[in-house]
Amino acid sequence: MAGAVYQPLDPHYHKPSSKSHGCFLSKPITAWLACGFLSLAILHLFCCSPADTPQAMFSPLRQYINNTYSFVSSVPGGGRSCNYSVGNWVKAPGYGRRYNATKCNAKESHDCIRNGRPDTGYLDWRWQPRGCPLPAFDAGAFLSAMHGKHVAFIGDSMARNQAQSLICLLTASFPYRLLYRDEGPRSFNFWRYAFPTHDVKVSYYWYPFLVKATGKSLDDAIRDNHVHLDQPGDRWAADADTFDVAVLAAAHWLLNGAIYYNNSEVIGAHNAPPELNYTGVGYAWPLKMAYRTSVERLRSSSSSPERPRTVVMATFSMSHFDGKPTDDPTACLRTEPYMDGEVDNEWVFREVRDIVHDEAAAARARGGENSTLRVEVLDVSKLASLRPDGHPSLYMRPNPLANGMPERMYSDCLHFCLPGPVDTFNEILLQILRKKR
Ligand SMILES: *[C@@H]1O[C@H](CO)[C@@H](O)[C@H](O)[C@H]1NC(C)=O
Ligand SMILES: *[C@@H]1O[C@H](CO)[C@@H](O)[C@H](O)[C@H]1NC(C)=O
Ligand SMILES: *[C@@H]1O[C@H](CO)[C@@H](O)[C@H](O)[C@H]1NC(C)=O
Ligand SMILES: *[C@@H]1O[C@H](CO)[C@@H](O)[C@H](O)[C@H]1NC(C)=O
Ligand SMILES: *[C@@H]1O[C@H](CO)[C@@H](O)[C@H](O)[C@H]1NC(C)=O
Ligand SMILES: *[C@@H]1O[C@H](CO)[C@@H](O)[C@H](O)[C@H]1NC(C)=O
Numbered sequence: 001m002a003g004a005v006y007q008p009l010d011p012h013y014h015k016p017s018s019k020s021h022g023c024f025l026s027k028p029i030t031a032w033l034a035c036g037f038l039s040l041a042i043l044h045l046f047c048c049s050p051a052d053t054p055q056a057m058f059s060p061l062r063q064y065i066n067n068t069y070s071f072v073s074s075v076p077g078g079g080r081s082c083n084y085s086v087g088n089w090v091k092a093p094g095y096g097r098r099y100n101a102t103k104c105n106a107k108e109s110h111d112c113i114r115n116g117r118p119d120t121g122y123l124d125w126r127w128q129p130r131g132c133p134l135p136a137f138d139a140g141a142f143l144s145a146m147h148g149k150h151v152a153f154i155g156d157s158m159a160r161n162q163a164q165s166l167i168c169l170l171t172a173s174f175p176y177r178l179l180y181r182d183e184g185p186r187s188f189n190f191w192r193y194a195f196p197t198h199d200v201k202v203s204y205y206w207y208p209f210l211v212k213a214t215g216k217s218l219d220d221a222i223r224d225n226h227v228h229l230d231q232p233g234d235r236w237a238a239d240a241d242t243f244d245v246a247v248l249a250a251a252h253w254l255l256n257g258a259i260y261y262n263n264s265e266v267i268g269a270h271n272a273p274p275e276l277n278y279t280g281v282g283y284a285w286p287l288k289m290a291y292r293t294s295v296e297r298l299r300s301s302s303s304s305p306e307r308p309r310t311v312v313m314a315t316f317s318m319s320h321f322d323g324k325p326t327d328d329p330t331a332c333l334r335t336e337p338y339m340d341g342e343v344d345n346e347w348v349f350r351e352v353r354d355i356v357h358d359e360a361a362a363a364r365a366r367g368g369e370n371s372t373l374r375v376e377v378l379d380v381s382k383l384a385s386l387r388p389d390g391h392p393s394l395y396m397r398p399n400p401l402a403n404g405m406p407e408r409m410y411s412d413c414l415h416f417c418l419p420g421p422v423d424t425f426n427e428i429l430l431q432i433l434r435k436k437r
Contacts, residue, residue, distance in 0.1 A: 082132035084428045085379035089125040089337040089386055096123035098137065101418040104168035107188055109396040110161065112417035117395035119335045122417065127383050127424045137427045139173040142166075143198035145434050149244035150201040154236050154294070156208035158317050158422075159249035160188065161415045163204040165422045166429075167193055170202070190235065207233035208253040210290045217253065224272065225258035229289040232297040241301040245433065247378070248294055249314035251352050252414070254283045284355055291359040296366075299373045307372075312432060313360050314378040314425070316352040318345065319414035320388035329406055332413035334388040345385050353381040376432050380425050388413070390421035 097120075101111040108114070127134055153163035170176065174195050181191040189206030208217050212231040215222045232240070240246075257271025260281060268281035291313065298311050324331040338345075356377060363375045394400040396412040416422035 082129060082134075082431065084127075084129045084132075084134055084431065085382055086340075087127055087129035087134075087383065088340045089383070090128045091124060092126035093124045095126045095136070096419055096421075096423065098419045098423055099168045099172040101168055104164070104171045104418075106164050106168060106418045108398075109412060110164065110392060110415055110418045110420075112392050112395045112420070115392070115395040115397060116399045117392075117417070121335050122337075122387075122389045122421075123419060125337055125421075127427070134424070134427055134431065137169050137423060137430060139170050141434070142170065142426075142430050143174060143195055143200050145430070146198065146200045146245070148199045150203065150242050151245040151247070152203045152205065152236065152239070152243045153247045153249070154205045154207050154233065155210060155247075155249035155314070156206075156252050157415060158252070159247065159314065160204055160206065161418075161422050162247070162249065162314070162425045162429075163202065165416075165418055165420075166202060166426045168418055169423060169426055170195060174198075203239070205233065205236040205239075207236060208250060209233075209258065210248060210250045210294045213258070215258075225253065226261065227258040227286070227290075228261045228264070229267075229286060230262045230293060232294050237297050240297055243298065243309060244307070245310045245312065246298055247312045247314060247429065248291065249317075250290060251287060251316045251356075254287045254290065255352070257283070258286070260286050284351070287352070287355055288359050291356070292363070295359075295363045295373070295375065299363075299367065299371075304372055308374060309372065310374045310376060310433065311363070312376045312378050312429065313356050315356045315381045316349045317380055317384040317414075317422075317425075318349045320391060321411070321413045322388070326413075327408045327410050329394055329400075329409040329411060331411040332388050332391050332393045336389050338386045338388065340382075340386065346382075349381040349385055353379065378425065378429055378432060380428070383424060384416075384421065387416070387421040390416045392417050 100113075102114050113120075151166075153159045153166075167176075171193075174197055177194045177196065179192040179194050179201070181187050182189060186206070190204065192201055192203040194201050206217075207213070209225070209227045210233060212228040212233055213225055215225045217225055231237075236246075254270070257269070259269040259272050259276075259278060260267050266278060269276070269278035270281055270283050270286065272278050295311055295313075298309060320332045320334075321328075322331070357379070360375050360377045363373075364371070367373050367375070392412040392415065394409060394411055395417075396410070400406075400409060
């Protein structure tokens with residue numbers, strides 16, 4: 001079963017499989033259940049086999065089914081609340097093999113399988129929150145929950161990573177149309193898909209500071225970022241009245257630094273060249289202001305009791321260069337997650353994560369009890385911190401080791417492979433969106 005990485009888990013999967021991988025690999029669950037020898041085997045597993053019969057051939061499948069369906073069957077009907085932010089990754093063979101990223105126009109640099117990443121063990125894990133189940137992603141449930149709605153992702157390349165994951169999860173099971181995509185080098189930075197069966201739209205807006213910015217974020221040849229903390233990003237702000245759900249994710253570019261403005265006047269900087277004499281403002285305060293300006297823009301437009309809007313603030317997803325230079329080819333070569341408590345890396349993300357929680361609480365307080373803006377936190381910091389194995393690493397390009405291990409080569413130890421751990425962000429997002437207020 002080499003290369004058997006594409007296994008839609010979605011019970012609504014209904015597209016005919018273009019390639020015949022046999023009945024198990026690329027057909028709907030119902031279809032492969034109907035496949036003779038497997039359904040017999042499965043029935044055998046569930047009803048008739050004593051616990052210890054030699055079933056070596058089926059044991060990974062058995063474990064897979066056990067893990068997957070004990071969770072699929074416990075999908076809460078909405079309303080149950082659960083803290084997904086703490087837990088552990090538990091072994092679940094095949095669980096993460098959710099789609100083929102080549103078919104959903106993911107960035108080539110995140111399509112680790114196409115790029116020849118040889119180990120696939122990073123796809124064999126399921127996030128187990130402490131004390132409650134996290135159901136597998138269900139594209140039908142997502143689209144039903146979002147019927148008639150527009151879901152917008154706004155932020156940095158981690159927001160994009162998650163947005164692309166969602167597109168892959170949805171397009172693997174449902175028909176779609178690409179409504180627009182910017183031309184040229186920005187083609188991954190501004191796009192919108194439609195899912196006509198449920199009248200759902202999903203958009204992505206590249207605003208790594210959330211708010212308006214010029215300089216490096218638009219043109220990599222420019223050294224500095226000029227960031228207007230009082231002005232929401234213009235392209236998303238122009239569309240904000242159409243959003244029902246806005247997922248915001250930013251922090252990496254603010255940690256890196258910028259020159260900050262209010263009312264078009266410089267008010268300070270972080271990491272700017274010292275000879276410019278700007279007042280240092282750190283990263284925490286600008287990060288809060290960027291979230292605040294964005295949330296208030298989303299509040300001010302047409303949200304109403306009839307059409308409430310949800311803002312989901314995603315927390316910081318740390319990288320795993322582990323102190324090595326980004327061109328060290330060994331920067332992130334792990335092939336297994338960390339177990340909770342195995343490493344102490346919480347100091348990397350704790351402060352930035354807490355800022356997002358604080359800003360969410362402040363935004364709720366500003367809205368008061370009858371606010372038509374619902375503010376939620378998608379806290380992925382912990383689960384992401386445990387996945388050094390889930391990044392593209394050298395496989396951000398095709399066949400990186402064709403000429404042996406190079407002395408210097410850039411690794412991506414920040415974004416996640418698609419499919420990969422970032423799909424779990426969307427599993428949690430689905431539960432947040434299904435939850436009643
Ligand atoms: C099936 O799941 C149960 C409960 O989660 C677990 O105790 C058991 O070990 C699992 N069996 C296999 C074969 O993975
Ligand atoms: C979730 O768990 C974390 C860690 O125990 C805790 O800090 C946080 O307050 C919890 N969140 C909620 C909403 O209970
Ligand atoms: C993914 O899809 C592409 C394009 O259809 C195909 O060439 C490739 O073999 C598929 N990969 C896997 C692992 O199934
Ligand atoms: C910008 O200036 C206005 C007053 O002109 C002030 O109310 C606001 O808090 C300032 N915003 C930031 C991000 O500094
Ligand atoms: C920064 O301050 C120094 C010392 O006061 C001064 O000589 C220099 O001209 C200033 N630079 C700028 C860009 O204002
Ligand atoms: C919220 O709505 C309730 C019911 O309409 C009303 O009684 C209450 O005064 C409102 N609270 C605020 C702060 O507006």
